Amino acid sequence: MTDEYKPPPLPSPFTNTSPAPVLLTQGAEAHLYKTVSLDPSIPAALKIRPSKPYRHPILDRRLTRQRIVQEARCLVKLVREGVSVPAVLSLDWEGQGGEDGGWGGAWLLMEWIDGPVVRVVLEQWEAWLKKNSSSLDQAQLEQEEERVRGLLRRMGHALGGLHKAGVVHGDLTTSNLMLRLPATSSDPGPTGVSMEGEVVLIDFGLASQSAQDEDRAVDLYVLERAIGSTHPRSEPLFESLLQGYRESYKGATSTLKRLADVRLRGRKRSMLG
Amino acid sequence: MIGIGMEGSANKVGIGIMLHPEDGSEPKVLANVRHTYNAPPGEGFLPKDTARHHRAWVVKLVKDALKEAKVTVDDVDCICFTQGPGMGAPLQSVAIAARMMSLLWGKKLVGVNHCVGHIEMGRLITGASNPVVLYVSGGNTQVIAYSSQRYRIFGETLDIAVGNCLDRFARTLHIPNDPFPGYNIEQLAKQGKRLVDLPYVVKGMDCSFSGILAASDGLAATYGLGGSEQAKLDAEKSALNTEESQDLDAKPTRADLCFSLQETVFSMLVEITERAMAHVGSKEVLIVGGVGCNERLQEMMGIMARDRGGSVFATDERFCIDNGIMIAQAGMLAHKMGLNTPLKDTICTQRFRTDEVWVKWRDD
Amino acid sequence: MALLETIDIPHLPSSLPVHVALYRNVENADYLKQQLLAGNSEFEYALIDASMVLSRAHAITAIFRAINDYMNGRLKSRNVHSEIVFSFSSTNNIADSFRKFGIADSTEDLLVVKVSVAPEITHDSVAAYLEASIKGTPVPFDDETLSQISDVAKIKKFYKLGALPDPKPISAEANGVYTDDAKRRLELSLLGAIALRGS
Numbered sequence: 001m002t003d004e005y006k007p008p009p010l011p012s013p014f015t016n017t018s019p020a021p022v023l024l025t026q027g028a029e030a031h032l033y034k035t036v037s038l039d040p041s042i043p044a045a046l047k048i049r050p051s052k053p054y055r056h057p058i059l060d061r062r063l064t065r066q067r068i069v070q071e072a073r074c075l076v077k078l079v080r081e082g083v084s085v086p087a088v089l090s091l092d093w094e095g096q097g098g099e100d101g102g103w104g105g106a107w108l109l110m111e112w113i114d115g116p117v118v119r120v121v122l123e124q125w126e127a128w129l130k131k132n133s134s135s136l137d138q139a140q141l142e143q144e145e146e147r148v149r150g151l152l153r154r155m156g157h158a159l160g161g162l163h164k165a166g167v168v169h170g171d172l173t174t175s176n177l178m179l180r181l182p183a184t185s186s187d188p189g190p191t192g193v194s195m196e197g198e199v200v201l202i203d204f205g206l207a208s209q210s211a212q213d214e215d216r217a218v219d220l221y222v223l224e225r226a227i228g229s230t231h232p233r234s235e236p237l238f239e240s241l242l243q244g245y246r247e248s249y250k251g252a253t254s255t256l257k258r259l260a261d262v263r264l265r266g267r268k269r270s271m272l273g
Numbered sequence: 274m275i276g277i278g279m280e281g282s283a284n285k286v287g288i289g290i291m292l293h294p295e296d297g298s299e300p301k302v303l304a305n306v307r308h309t310y311n312a313p314p315g316e317g318f319l320p321k322d323t324a325r326h327h328r329a330w331v332v333k334l335v336k337d338a339l340k341e342a343k344v345t346v347d348d349v350d351c352i353c354f355t356q357g358p359g360m361g362a363p364l365q366s367v368a369i370a371a372r373m374m375s376l377l378w379g380k381k382l383v384g385v386n387h388c389v390g391h392i393e394m395g396r397l398i399t400g401a402s403n404p405v406v407l408y409v410s411g412g413n414t415q416v417i418a419y420s421s422q423r424y425r426i427f428g429e430t431l432d433i434a435v436g437n438c439l440d441r442f443a444r445t446l447h448i449p450n451d452p453f454p455g456y457n458i459e460q461l462a463k464q465g466k467r468l469v470d471l472p473y474v475v476k477g478m479d480c481s482f483s484g485i486l487a488a489s490d491g492l493a494a495t496y497g498l499g500g501s502e503q504a505k506l507d508a509e510k511s512a513l514n515t516e517e518s519q520d521l522d523a524k525p526t527r528a529d530l531c532f533s534l535q536e537t538v539f540s541m542l543v544e545i546t547e548r549a550m551a552h553v554g555s556k557e558v559l560i561v562g563g564v565g566c567n568e569r570l571q572e573m574m575g576i577m578a579r580d581r582g583g584s585v586f587a588t589d590e591r592f593c594i595d596n597g598i599m600i601a602q603a604g605m606l607a608h609k610m611g612l613n614t615p616l617k618d619t620i621c622t623q624r625f626r627t628d629e630v631w632v633k634w635r636d637d
Numbered sequence: 638m639a640l641l642e643t644i645d646i647p648h649l650p651s652s653l654p655v656h657v658a659l660y661r662n663v664e665n666a667d668y669l670k671q672q673l674l675a676g677n678s679e680f681e682y683a684l685i686d687a688s689m690v691l692s693r694a695h696a697i698t699a700i701f702r703a704i705n706d707y708m709n710g711r712l713k714s715r716n717v718h719s720e721i722v723f724s725f726s727s728t729n730n731i732a733d734s735f736r737k738f739g740i741a742d743s744t745e746d747l748l749v750v751k752v753s754v755a756p757e758i759t760h761d762s763v764a765a766y767l768e769a770s771i772k773g774t775p776v777p778f779d780d781e782t783l784s785q786i787s788d789v790a791k792i793k794k795f796y797k798l799g800a801l802p803d804p805k806p807i808s809a810e811a812n813g814v815y816t817d818d819a820k821r822r823l824e825l826s827l828l829g830a831i832a833l834r835g836s
Contacts (some may be wrong), residue, residue, distance in 0.1 A: 008580075013705055028544075028551035036647045038697045052545050054576035056536045058468045069836040076829030079822065081797065084725035090701060091832035094711070111825070119794045137523075171477065206477060 006042050006049045007031050013102035023045050029067075029205055034112070037089050043112035044089055047071075048206075050105040051095065062195060065093040068106040068204070074112070074167045074207040081165040084158060084180070084200045086110040113200050115181040118155065119174035122148070122231045128191045129233060144191065149240040151195045156244020158199040159220070165250045168215040170206030172223040174230060178202055211249075217258035220245070224263075274350045274419040274453050275303070276608065277338070277374075278601025279331070281367030282359025282387050283411060284310045284318040286327040288334040289597030290342040290349075293605055300397060300605075303342035305591060305598045306334050311450045315501065317440065318450075340599070346378050351613070353604020356384035357625030359412060364621040372619060380605060383604035384614035387595075388413060388627040391561035392424060393606060394599030399586035400634035401559045403637060407546045407574070408627075410562035410595075411436035416478060416549045422632045428478025435538050436564045438482040442534055445490050446527055447504035447624040453594070458531045461507075465532025469525050473537055478548050480541045489534050496524045503527060532621070539570045543577045556583030606634040608628045640775040641767060643760045646701055649708075655700055656751045656763040659687060659782060660773035666744040669770065673740070678723045679766070685719035687746035688788040689738050689795070690725075691824055692780045698828045699724040700750060709756075713835075717752050727796050727830035737795050745772060756798070777836050798823065 007023055014021055014035070021033035030049045034220060037044035049064050068091065078085045090109040136144070155177055162169060169176070179197035208214070220242075228235045246252040278289040293300045310326035312318045323377040341347070354371035357364060375382045392406050400631035406417040406424070414430035433441075436455060443454030448461065471488050474481040507527055525533075546558055558578050560571060571587045578585045592599065607613075610633040638698055641658045663669075671674075671681035674752050689697050702715065703720040706712055714720045726734035740747060751763050758772055767775075776782045784804075805821035 012649045013650070013708060017648045027550075028548040038646055038648075038701050039694065040647045052544075052577070053580065054573040055540045056468050059473070059536060059540055062470075069833070072829070072833060072836070076826070076833055079829055080801065080826045082822060086417075088829045088832050090698060090705075090828075091836070092705060092709075094709070230692060263564060 009104065011048060011050075011092070011107055014046065027205075034223050037109065037112070042100055043114075045086060045110045045112050047108045047110065049107070052121075061094075061145055064095075064106050068093050068108055071204045071207060072108055074204045075210065077169055077209070078162065078165055078201075081161070083161040083165055083167075084198050085201060085204070086113055086200070113178050113180055113202065115197055115200070116181045116200075117175050118151070118177040118199070119181065119230065121151070121179060121195060122227075122234050124193045125191055125195075126231060126233045127237050128129070140190075144189075145237065151199075152234070152237050152241040153244035153247075154199045156241040157248040158201055159223075159241070160248030160252065162201060162243045163216045163219070163245075163251065163255065167204075167207055167213060168210045168219050169201065169204065170208060170218060170219070171203065172219050173226040174223075176201065176203045186271065193243075211256040213255050214262075216251075216255045217262045220255070220259050221262045227263060237270055274605060274609070275344060275348050275353045275600040276353055276383075276455065276605040277335070277349055278385070278390075278597040278599065278604060279335075279352065279354040279367050279371050280387070280390070280595050280597045280600045281327045281331070281363045282355045282357070283363065283526075283595060284312075284323050285327075285595045286310075286330050286334060286350070286363075286367060287595055287597035287600075288331070288338040289599070289601045290338050290344065291598055291605060292631070293609075298574055300602065305488035305596055306338045306341065307594075307596055308334060314449050314504065315447045316450075317444060320360045321363040322554060323360065324495050325505070327363050327366040328370075331367060335374070345608055347382055349378070350424065350479065351381045351383050351604060351608045352378075353383040353385050353600045353608070354619075355387045355390065355600050355621075356614070356619070357387065357622040359387055359621075359623060361621065361623050364623070365583055368619060368621050372616065374615070381608065381613045382616065382619055383608050383612070384619055385583060385600045385604045385607070386625050386627060386630045387600075388415065388417070389424060389630050389632070390599035390603040391446050392417065392559070392627075393603040394405045394592050394596075395559045395561040395586065397602055398588050399559060401557045401586040403555065404557035404559035404586060405549045405553065405555045406559045406561060407542060407565070408540060408562045409435050409560065409564035410572075411440055411564075414480070414482075417627055418549055418553045418555065419632070419635065419637075420553075422635060424627045424630065424632060426626070426628050427552065428480070428545040429624065431476070431479050431481045432483040433486070435482055435542065436562070438538060439534070439564065441486055442489050442493075442531075443498045446497070446530070447501045448483040455564055455567060455632050458535065461528050462531035462535045462569070463528075465528035465530070467525055467529045468536060469529060469533045470535045471533055473541060475544055478545045478552075480545055482538060485534065485537060486588045489530055492525065492530060498525075498527045498530065514629060515592055528606045535567070539567070539573050541578065543573050546574065547577050547581070550578075550583070556581060557586065558583065558634050559586045561588070561593065566590045610634050640777055641760065641764045642778050642828060644697070646687075646697060646704070649701070649704055652753070653704060653708075654760075655704070656750045656758075656760060656777050657700075658763075658767055658771075659698070659775050659776050659786075660747045660771055661745065661786070662748070663747045663771065663773035664746050665770075665772045666740055666747065667742040669747075670740050670742060670744075680770070681718050682766075683718040683748075683750035684740035685722055685725065685738055685748040685750065686740060686744045687748040687783070687786050688744075689792055690783055691787050691789070691792055691820075691827060692783055693778060694824060695725075695827050696748060696750075696778075698831050700752075702831055702834075704752060707752075709832070717754055718750070720751050720806040721752075724831060724834075727834055728771050729835055739782055745773075747771070748778070792827070793823070796827055798826050798830075801826065 021035035025032045033046040035046045079087045093106045095104040178200045274293045280287040288303040308330045408415045414434045416428040417424045440454045448457045472484045574585045644655045703724040707717040722739045723734045725738040802819040
């Protein structure tokens with residue numbers, strides 16, 4: 001979308017990296033690159049929060065540092081608690097520093113997760129269903145739905161684990177959930193869309209540690225709306241996700257009660273729908 | 274087609290007359306007159322007093338506008354008025370005038386959403402076709418993007434508007450309300466050098482200003498910088514043009530607080546705007562509303578947009594600040610689509626969300 | 638002959654290779670420690686008690702952090718080699734990190750690290766030093782060897798990770814294909830703790 005756009009130069013030490021890190025996505029806040037970990041045979045994800053020249057330099061450093069550290073703290077905590085997220089391999093919140101005091105932004109080196117994002121899996125499945133729904137019998141349809149229910153339930157387990165660890169994600173969409181490719185892949189069935197693999201939560205750029213039902217409920221609500229708007233055929237199966245959530249998280253009852261309130265409030269319905 | 278626009282949702286009453294040539298060429302502003310109600314320093318404008326002001330001025334302004342535009346009542350096709358959002362009593366006083374004119378002259382009424390007025394005027398003046406819009410004023414703070422005939426709100430304030438935050442801090446410091454408090458804060462901020470720590474509250478694409486205001490007020494109280502005495506000292510100092518010694522351990526000055534407040538709240542606004550731009554894949558940004566006149570905000574937004582390979586559009590105070598022309602512009606677009614407001618539906622509403630308006634005149 | 642490995646850690650300039658050797662049954666730890674304390678520049682090495690090292694990735698992560706801080710002029714301790722010892726720590730207490738991770742008189746298993754911060758520091762010069770100074774059995778610097786050396790209970794205690802499950806004891810049938818989730822989780826938790834130090 002921004003063809004002539006040039007990302008800012010990489011902060012130290014990644015100017016040394018050979019081959020150079022490859023830019024994958026450019027968000028408002030951060031740039032995501034693929035590179036290698038500290039072991040050249042193992043890939044890694046590199047997230048860079050570049051300096052924002054529109055801000056006052058003191059404010060810029062304070063915010064950039066705060067945010068990258070907050071993200072890293074959440075990830076480290078989740079790894080410790082055994083929740084599936086990319087592990088933190090290395091971190092530098094002070095950017096390049098050095099000679100001219102140049103401040104290039106902060107970076108976070110993370111474990112590389114190999115696999116598709118759930119958004120793509122659901123999109124492919126929905127496309128297949130749309131194309132073939134007329135030729136499927138009831139039993140096949142139910143079997144296919146069962147597979148998606150299974151996936152949603154595993155997503156629910158992941159979210160339950162996240163909330164149990166006292167972290168809220170802050171930006172849950174199906175683009176921020178991945179399926180880690182299993183070592184040996186099984187038969188994807190007639191659709192050709194595999195739903196195997198461990199569900200991994202990614203992009204904790206807006207995450208925080210919170211003990212509030214409200215924050216957890218908003219997490220679920222945002223995901224529910226995101227599924228509703230991007231995966232209409234999967235939306236009726238959202239209950240399976242909540243089932244998984246209940247199974248993995250003891251506090252689910254009060255969070256789900258709050259979710260009902262949040263749904264009614266639906267402050268930004270028109271924007272998401 | 275000629276339309277009259279009548280605005281009075283806050284402390285300005287404005288009448289604009291606009292021509293949309295039949296051949297589809299560029300719309301023309303025929304008249305743009307306005308009068309502002311200013312409360313004394315240290316005070317805000319109250320609904321009752323503001324409404325009284327609007328009632329006193331509206332007839333004269335309509336007459337002036339017709340004279341300036343060199344048109345007669347017969348030339349006018351529709352009467353557009355602000356239906357909301359805004360302060361109840363001032364909105365009503367202008368709406369009553371609009372209804373009366375409509376009945377007297379037999380013209381159609383068009384109720385206009387104030388925010389949509391700002392957006393349409395900004396698009397017209399700047400030529401930005403499909404920008405992400407930052408709407409910032411004393412009553413509103415929204416990040417808006419167009420999609421399928423609605424102006425959708427991507428982010429907004431969770432409590433007070435950014436302009437309200439600035440205005441109220443101006444009151445704390447007894448900064449004059451004339452021409453408007455934000456302008457005077459901006460001038461004072463130019464002398465500020467030191468950034469003091471203030472809360473920075475962005476949640477996704479939303480933000481909050483009440484904590485920042487409380488913290489700024491708190492600092493002003495701690496350092497004894499509030500009140501009319503300090504304001505007088507400041508005025509005397511700037512008259513003598515004395516430079517204060519820049520001792521970093523010294524307590525912050527009034528200018529430092531204004532500077533820090535602006536730097537903090539504007540960074541938040543630019544951040545949520547950038548997030549919306551990344552989200553919808555837009556490279557244009559349009560700033561509208563009274564706070565949009567602030568040159569530091571425009572500068573910061575410009576740097577952000579440039580780094581994304583895009584550009585910023587802003588208007589000067591003739592159009593940034595509430596005016597009748599913007600109401601005429603948005604109202605006439607609706608009128609052309611046959612969207613008029615029957616008399617019985619012309620009740621004003623203090624809460625009127627931007628995304629409630631059916632933007633029938635756009636089909637992109 | 639020392640099993641000295643010279644490693645180019647990714648992302649670091651090729652002018653800063655790192656030389657690493659691992660020893661068991663070290664007999665002269667007290668002497669080495671004395672030289673270090675005396676500030677003898679010949680002995681400016683990172684000398685690490687290998688029982689506190691869980692894995693190769695654990696050590697490389699600490700080394701990387703120290704060199705990155707060195708390159709950016711942010712050392713908290715005297716030089717890059719003392720900084721490597723400190724970088725194993727999850728806290729800002731330098732003295733404590735030396736007590737926990739640094740060589741002690743009783744150290745039997747020793748990890749030695751040297752960074753080529755000057756042109757005269759080469760694989761050969763380091764190998765010669767090791768040959769001359771360290772009385773112990775050189776062993777390969779790999780996870781299998783380290784798993785026989787590392788004191789998991791001590792490591793977990795220092796990093797306050799007592800709640801984590803224990804890694805499985807090394808078994809013969811694992812045979813290279815090592816898929817111990819508990820060990821992986823512990824290792825990644827250590828990397829995170831090192832990354833977050835001082836944040």
